Amino acid sequence: MQLEVIEIGSTTVCIRLEGRLDAAGADQIGLRFTAATAATGRNALIDLAGVPFIASMGIRLLISSARALNAKGVGMAMFGAQAMVQDLLEQAAVDQIIPLFATEQLALEKFGA
Numbered sequence: 001m002q003l004e005v006i007e008i009g010s011t012t013v014c015i016r017l018e019g020r021l022d023a024a025g026a027d028q029i030g031l032r033f034t035a036a037t038a039a040t041g042r043n044a045l046i047d048l049a050g051v052p053f054i055a056s057m058g059i060r061l062l063i064s065s066a067r068a069l070n071a072k073g074v075g076m077a078m079f080g081a082q083a084m085v086q087d088l089l090e091q092a093a094v095d096q097i098i099p100l101f102a103t104e105q106l107a108l109e110k111f112g113a
Contacts, residue, residue, distance in 0.1 A: 003033060029061075062098060
């Protein structure tokens with residue numbers, strides 16, 4: 001699992017994920033993901049375009065970071081999910097907790113950028 005942090009202005013960060021976000025993948029990036037999202041207190045965009053598979057531990061990582069951000073008065077949005085990942089996120093109602101957008105631009109608009 002690969003993780004890249006991209007600064008988008010002073011209030012938003014984009015996290016690009018690549019690889020399987022299963023138990024092993026979530027364990028591999030968990031600490032860095034939390035540090036790049038929940039610990040910053042800035043809005044977070046999660047790029048899922050490079051994620052072909054997501055499992056419960058990956059979902060847990062996303063939700064726990066989103067809740068931590070919400071507690072700080074900022075938010076998280078996801079974008080670019082492949083069809084299988086998008087279907088799973090929608091079936092698990094994760095998109096009700098963390099908004100899911102088709103493109104990065106639409107996700108940015110959520111934060112007024």
